[in-house]
Amino acid sequence: MSEKPAGLDAEPVISVRDLETHFFTDEGIVRAVDGVNFDVHPGTTMGIVGESGCGKSITAKSILQIVEAPGRIVNGEINYRRGSGETVNLLNYESGSGNMRAIRGGDISMIFQEPMTSFSGLHTFGNQIDEALRLHTNLAKQERFDLAVDWLARVGIPNPVQRMHEYPFRFSGGQLQRAMIAMAMCTNPRVLIADEPTTALDVTTQAQILDLLQRMQEENDMAILFITHDLGVISEIADEVTVMYLGKVVESGPVFSFFDEPKHPYSRALQTSIPSMFTSSRERLPSISGSIPHPQNRPSGCAFHPRCQSFMEGTCDVGEPELVSVNEEQEVSCFLYEER
Numbered sequence: 001m002s003e004k005p006a007g008l009d010a011e012p013v014i015s016v017r018d019l020e021t022h023f024f025t026d027e028g029i030v031r032a033v034d035g036v037n038f039d040v041h042p043g044t045t046m047g048i049v050g051e052s053g054c055g056k057s058i059t060a061k062s063i064l065q066i067v068e069a070p071g072r073i074v075n076g077e078i079n080y081r082r083g084s085g086e087t088v089n090l091l092n093y094e095s096g097s098g099n100m101r102a103i104r105g106g107d108i109s110m111i112f113q114e115p116m117t118s119f120s121g122l123h124t125f126g127n128q129i130d131e132a133l134r135l136h137t138n139l140a141k142q143e144r145f146d147l148a149v150d151w152l153a154r155v156g157i158p159n160p161v162q163r164m165h166e167y168p169f170r171f172s173g174g175q176l177q178r179a180m181i182a183m184a185m186c187t188n189p190r191v192l193i194a195d196e197p198t199t200a201l202d203v204t205t206q207a208q209i210l211d212l213l214q215r216m217q218e219e220n221d222m223a224i225l226f227i228t229h230d231l232g233v234i235s236e237i238a239d240e241v242t243v244m245y246l247g248k249v250v251e252s253g254p255v256f257s258f259f260d261e262p263k264h265p266y267s268r269a270l271q272t273s274i275p276s277m278f279t280s281s282r283e284r285l286p287s288i289s290g291s292i293p294h295p296q297n298r299p300s301g302c303a304f305h306p307r308c309q310s311f312m313e314g315t316c317d318v319g320e321p322e323l324v325s326v327n328e329e330q331e332v333s334c335f336l337y338e339e340r
């Protein structure tokens with residue numbers, strides 16, 4: 001965890017306000033993202049954490065308007081501040097519009113957890129990175145090729161010229177993830193959304209990828225939205241943390257406050273369930289009791305109440321806590337911190 005970066009005092013490059021993304025299924029409406037707010041600042045990393053199914057990835061996909069049917073963004077704003085200083089609400093653009101296509105993969109890039117599903121198996125890697133460069137730059141063919149080779153080399157892929165002519169199945173898992181980072185970075189994005197980019201990798205490759213992202217962030221003053229359930233990774237890379245539970249933000253603040261003084265019982269439970277240097281090899285780690293409920297069976301009151309160690313009967317199962325400031329830096333939604 002590093003010192004507070006200067007970018008946190010700058011205007012946010014992405015500002016998500018009251019975002020709601022719902023899925024309209026035969027069984028009913030699933031509120032996958034339910035009124036989410038956060039900012040991402042230039043040159044800094046916002047980590048979004050929570051268990052699987054808490055709405056992290058749908059939030060990321062909503063920013064780029066790539067939520068699959070039957071999902072739909074039903075409310076909110078995604079304010080993007082361009083390099084010129086002009087701010088636009090991306091939700092004013094149609095998903096398939098020229099404006100949105102120019103931003104998606106250009107100003108804002110995304111790397112996914114499973115790179116194999118993001119590359120076409122029918123085209124060489126060179127064809128695919130060339131398409132991204134053709135869409136988002138004015139470079140001539142040879143310049144695009146040279147730039148792509150340069151990026152492959154920068155992300156540490158050996159024999160980059162030869163790899164340009166190869167199909168994705170010839171790459172190892174770690175090389176594919178690096179290739180995807182090269183493809184996301186070659187257009188010089190101002191924002192990178194990284195959705196569990198290291199989950200499928202061994203720890204050595206994971207450390208190399210995190211180093212690579214941090215180096216590129218420093219070079220380009222790029223903002224990163226880093227989505228993961230891995231708090232070890234968050235401690236390495238994030239400057240700020242947003243904790244999500246069942247589609248809502250339950251805590252947000254600087255990464256050091258999150259680790260030193262987690263406020264929400266869910267944040268505390270997430271942290272006690274990871275091993276520390278002092279955990280002995282035979283010690284059983286505490287786990288969060290129960291599992292995340294299906295969004296259609298949302299518990300009454302505070303959605304975390306059936307699993308919460310600090311549950312207060314007659315309060316937590318009745319009303320829904322608001323996200324409130326508990327100090328200058330942290331916001332929490334929990335009745336432990338609300339004056340009633």
Ligand code: SF4
Pocket residue numbers: 264265266302303304305306308309310311312316321333334335336
């Ligand atoms: Fe736990 Fe109540 Fe706080 Fe919810 S509002 S996290 S149930 S103490």
